[in-house]
Amino acid sequence: MAQRRTPFGDRARYWFDSTLARGAAALVGWMALLSLAVVVPASAVMVWTDPDAPPSLAERLAEVWRLTGETLRLGGATGTPLRAMLSVLLALVTLLYVSTLVGLITTALTERLTSLRRGRSTVLEQGHAVVLGWSEQVFTVVSELVAANVNQRGAAVVVLADRDKTVMEESLGTKVGSCGGTRLICRSGPTTDPAVLPLTSPATAGVVLVLPPDEPHADAEVVKTLLALRAALAGAKPRPPVVAAVRDDRYRLAACLAAGPDGVVLESDTVTARLIVQAARRPGISLVHRELLDFAGDEFYLISEPALTGRPFGEVLLSYSTTSVVGLMRGCTPLLNPPPTTPVAPDDLLVVITGDDDTARLDDCAESVEKAAVASRPPTPAPAERILLLGWNRRAPLVVDQLHRRARPGSAVDVVAEPGEATIREISEAEADSGNGENGGNGLSLALHHGDITRPETLRRLDVHSYDSVIVLGRDPAPGQPPDDPDNRTLVTLLLLRQLEEATGRELPVVTELIDDRNRALAPIGPGADVIISGKLIGLLMSQISQNRHLAAVFEELFSAEGAGVRLRPATDYLLPGSTTSFATVVAAARRRGECAIGYRDHADASTRPHYGVRINPPKRERRRWTAEDEVVVIGTD
Incomplete structure (x- = not known):
């Protein structure tokens, strides 16, 4: 068989590529030949x-040489060959010096630009917020810090994570949006390295927030970051307050x-379980928590009011027209919803819900109470x-424990999970652990049913409409999977439950746990x-505490079992149905029951965005018609 002849063009290209592979000398030679091949004929x-x-x-050739030398900056001296060669030598030395200097x-x-793009320069800020770590919570934390700094000039938020600086800036810009007057600064590096943490200037920061990463060993990473921060702040006085979160107690x-x-550590799984159970027992409570925790509306503050010293707490409840008083801060101990006869001590701070720290103004509203409308x-x-x-x-075991603590006699919890997710032993251990609560032995029964909750036949076998509430939990993400992967199964289960609702025409009271806030839509x-949204709630809590670390004790009491x-x-527990009266009347009615009324949910607007009928801290002189379907938001005990 005759050998196929290689085309001349391919052989020439191969020879040319082979010469280039020899290094810089061959490249310089080819560039010189190419330049001469163009410049000399021209x-x-x-x-x-x-x-x-x-x-x-001879004179024309000398002129050609002069033009060539001027074009290639090789000198254009004519005369003897020695003179021409020396001119070329000097030109080459000049070219080498200039090109080296430019290089x-x-x-x-x-x-320098690469270092800046990588985020390796030290931040020179004062009183800024430092966020260490990267997870879905970072978007909530940064956006809330920006909202908290809306009235401050020169505020800055510094984010340090082991990610590319440009990627972090693009992600934050997309999800957080405009930062207004707050400067957002990103730095790249491991948060567990004490030599890297000084890039954020933590010694001059106003607060440091440590986020748990989206990985299986997140809690260990948080502890290492806190140890690295302690090493980086060695000798610094005063040290900035630290707010962190872990999953496992x-x-x-x-x-x-x-x-x-001075540090505050939140236990995210326990807080999430408590909020899930509260929402299962009273639909709509998660909307109230969101209104209380974000900076968009009214939030918690600690204020001093010497004019109220010595007055009973029951009178203080009606001493503000646009502020809701919910408790006292006595030393470092919060007293939420104390007995109405509790006097206000000279050093007590009032725990209030108001629009800002300067909007709480005394204005007695006792005359707005209409006793005839009180139920x-x-x-x-x-x-x-x-x-x-x-x-x-x-x-899930924490959810079961919370359900058991406040269960009424005869209550039951049915668990549906695949054999690999929950076992009889895990259910028994959860039941045994929950029996250690103060309401242990109250008769809450637990039952396990094996099945895939993403299959229609599994849900059809259950009489879902016979339950007072349905809680949907996602799987724990497996190693190597995206952190929001459990949401995919949760969305499928919600679709099947929605189909059951449409088939029967009856609404299901569903409480859903999601990882990614984007999946809410x-x-x-x-x-x-x-x-x-577990990460979002913890991010809101961390942001609130970062503005006032003394609020940590208030939230601990607020979300405790x-x-x-x-x-x-x-609303019928407080007012006569159909009555038209002020919110001050609701506050007085709640005071009779030993509770602090802080808002209401209008049934007529329960499906209207963005608040879904929830109104926190309404003016006490505001009058409205109260229906039997309305609900009152209070701070109280079961």
Whole structure:
């Protein structure tokens, strides 16, 4: 078989590529030949076409050489060969010096720009907020810090994470949007390296927030970051307050020790479980929590009011027209919803809900109370409840424990999960652990049903409409999977539940746990439904505490299982149905029951965005007609 002849063009290209592969010398040689091949003929044409060109051939060649030298900056001296060679030598030395100098300057500038793009320069700020770590919570934290700084000039938020600076800036710009007057600065590097943390100038920061990363060993990473921060701040006085979050309570003590005496460590899984249970028992409560925790509306503040010293707490409740008083801060101990006869001590701070720290102005509203509209019947007792728990994850035992603590006799919880998700042993351990609560032995029964909650036949076998509430939990993300992967299964389950609602024409009280806030818009649920975005809630809490670390004790009491928390009660427990009266009357009616009224939910607007009927801290002189379907938001106990 005859050998196929390689085309000349391919052979020439291969030879040319082979010479280039020999290094810089070959490249310089080819560039020189190419330049001469263009410049010399062009110079000759210019000389021979010049009407003033010299007549002799030697003079014309000398002119060609001069033009070539000027074009290539090689000198244009004519004369003896020695003179021409020395001219070329001097030109080459000059060219080498200039090109080397330009190369050095270009390299230095490139390295500096690369360093800046990588976020390796030290931040020189004062009183700024430092956010260490990267997770879905970072977008909530940064956006809330920006909202908190809307009235401050020169505010800055510095984010340090082991990610590319440009990628972080693009992600924050897309999800957070405009930062207004707050400057957003990103720096790249591991948060567990004490040599990297000084890039954020933590010693001059106003607060440092440590976020748990989206990975299986997040809590250990938080503890290491706190230890690195302590090493980076060694000798710094005063040290900035630190706010961190861990998932597992087993790491909370270690994180508290690493954070120091001024640090605050939140336990995200426990807080999330409490909020899930509260939403399951009273639909709409998650909307109230969101209104209380973000900086868009009214939030918690601690204020001093010497004029109220010595007055009973019950009178203080009606001493402000546009501020809701919910408790006292006595030393470092919060007293939420104390007895109405509790006097205000000289050093007490008032725990209030108001628009800003300067909007709480004394204005007695006692004359706006209409006693004739106050309901006199006793509150409706809570019946036994049946709850369906679809799915199982690391927070499920905490959910069961919270359900058990406040369960009424005869209550039941049915768990539906795949065999690999929950076992009889895990269910038994959760039941045994929950029996250690103060309401242990109250008769809450737990039952496990194996099945895939993403399959229609599994849900059809259940009489879902016989349950008072349905809780949907996503799986724990497996190693290597995206952190929001469990949301995919949750959305499928919600679609199947929505189909059951449409088939029967009956609405299901569903409480959904999601990881990514962006999936909230995709969830096939009714408007105003309870959706618990665990990372978003913890981010809101961290942002609130970062502005005043003393609020940590208030939130701990507010979200505890046994303390005074946020409750939604039927309006008929406080007012006569159909009465038109002021909100001050509601506050007085709640005071008679030992509660602090802070708002209401209008049933007529329960499906209207963005607040879904929830109104926190309305003016006490505001009058409206109260229906039997309306609800009152109070701070109280069960």
